[in-house]
Amino acid sequence: MYLYRRWLLLLVLLSLPAQGLAAPSRVALFLPHSPTAFWQQLVRVMADAGDDFGMELEVHYGEDDHQRYVRQIQLRLQQPSKPDFMVFKPYKKTTRAILDLAEAARVPTITFNTLPFDSERLLLGQPRERYRYWLAEFAPDDxxxxxxxxxxxxxxxxxxxxxxxxxxxxxxxxxxxxxxxxxxxxxxxxxxxxxxxxxxxxxxxxxxxxxxxxxxxxxxxxxxxxxxxxxxxxxxxxxxxxxxxxxxxxxxxxxxxxxxxxxxxxxxxxxxxxxxxxxxxxGHFFEGAWVMVVIHDYLMSGELDDLDVRYLSGMGLLVPENIDQFSALFNDEDLGVDFRRFSRVMNPLLMQYDFSISTLVESP
Missing domain, CATH: 3.40.50.2300 (Response regulator)
Structure with a gap:
């Protein structure tokens, strides 16, 4: 029955005219830092994945000021045209305040790049436990x-x-x-x-x-x-x-x-x-792309049962022996990756997500 539902959803999506999918979902990304080389890589890859799914990405930087960071999110969520989804990095124990804002605005939210501190976890619980709109968390296996x-x-x-x-x-x-x-x-x-x-x-x-x-x-x-x-x-x-x-x-x-x-x-x-x-x-800058895959699948299916509360994304060890193997992932013009192939909605035979670096290198 579960697999049947996913095949049925895929058939419905494929039958829609192009304009039926055209109202692009807007994802608001909040980063507490300044746009360093790492964050620029992450934003570029995340935007590429968004393009594959017809989603728009807006990016806000907090410039390493935690008060500015929270205020920035508050002002954005108070605007009449709210984002369809929010993604943010936990930073200096601001997670609770930001999740309160998301809950009040009723904006589905994913945290990523790091996990909250253990002391925060006691207050926050797990995604969907105390905060209905906090759907999942992503973090590299640091x-x-x-x-x-x-x-x-x-x-x-x-x-x-x-x-x-x-x-x-x-x-x-x-x-x-x-x-x-x-x-x-x-x-x-x-x-x-x-x-x-x-x-x-x-x-x-x-x-x-x-x-x-x-x-x-x-x-x-x-x-x-x-x-x-x-x-x-x-x-x-x-x-x-x-x-x-x-x-x-x-x-x-x-x-x-x-x-x-x-x-x-x-x-x-x-x-x-x-x-x-x-x-x-x-390679954990690809985590932004994995977040977009999950957001797309959730927006298309509305199935929380298909969504884990936590995803640990893999990282790769770049050394002289394999740097040429990974070189395609560093192409500023074209990554050569179609992120739609990682979507479980678009590929009903996928029983689980594979968010490893090796799967990108092996990607056709």
Whole structure:
């Protein structure tokens, strides 16, 4: 019966004239930050997915001011022409206030990019539990990403040791602000990787703002304090770039330390090709596209039963060995991905969503 309903819905959609689907749904995206390279990538991919589904995307940036962020959302939801859907990133414990606004405006909402803090969760509950219009939450698997990055960097550091020698691998961590959930989860992944290997020692982890200059300054101080460093693990590409800048200025040799981060930003991709950075975990800017897939399917079917309350989107490890394989996903002109093939409404045989990076690379 369930599969029959989905086939019936697809037949109805296909039978409609083009103008029948023309009243485009408007999705309002709220980001608490400024439009950095990562967020620009995410918005571009999200807009591409919206085009595939005939949906319009409007984007608002909060410029790292949490009060401005909430006020911005409040003013938008008070306008006579409300968005059909709202998507926002939880930021500095503003989630409850924003969900209250969405509930009052009766605007269906999805949170994405990170999960609320545990302390917030006690007040919020799960999507659809206390807030009827909070339909789902998306987040990258940051803990697994932190683990994968650490494991790869440790492996590369070991490969650079003299043949037949097993020396201690020493790790420095440059993490983001302690108040940010992605930083916390990525650090948990780092810790897990270190604890698994008796030959690895985590010397120190320092929390900084997501700024290149901060990483440059801190890495300089840490290299003066710790003489032998094998790995510099960072929680963002912007931090990896700051560390790589410092190493280049000091004329660091090709062997140590190895360095990596998160986000797949364009400059890091060129650094990976040149050997100045060894790895980047990323692809989570595609999460915006996955959100649009789910929004489309919900708007078309109206079936909450088909909608999970939480989606953990996968990330990929970008390294010299696979950077060419992923290169098509970095095309500014055409991603070459038709996001309609990930819709369960448009593809009734799909029993579940596949929001992995590998499925994009394999996409025809």
């Amino acid at each position: 803990e697994e990403g932190g683990y994968d990055l650490a494991r790869y960097l440790i492996q590369v550091a070991k490969q650079r040791q003299p043949s037949g020698v097993e020396q201690q691998i020493t790790v420095l961590g440059i993490n983001g602000p302690v108040a940010e959930m992605p930083a916390r989860l990525r650090y948990e992944g780092l810790k897990r990787a270190v604890e698994e290997d008796p030959l690895v020692e985590l010397l120190q982890v320092v929390n900084v703002d997501w700024r290149r200059s901060e990483a440059h300054r801190v890495v300089g101080k840490l290299l003066r304090r710790h003489q032998q460093i094998s790995v510099i693990w960072t929680a963002a590409d912007v931090l990896a770039l700051g560390g790589a800048d410092l190493l280049a200025e000091r004329g660091a040799g090709p062997a140590f330390p190895v360095i990596g981060g998160f986000d797949w930003v364009p400059e890091v991709r060129s650094h990976i090709r040149a050997g100045r950075v060894q790895a980047s975990v990323g």
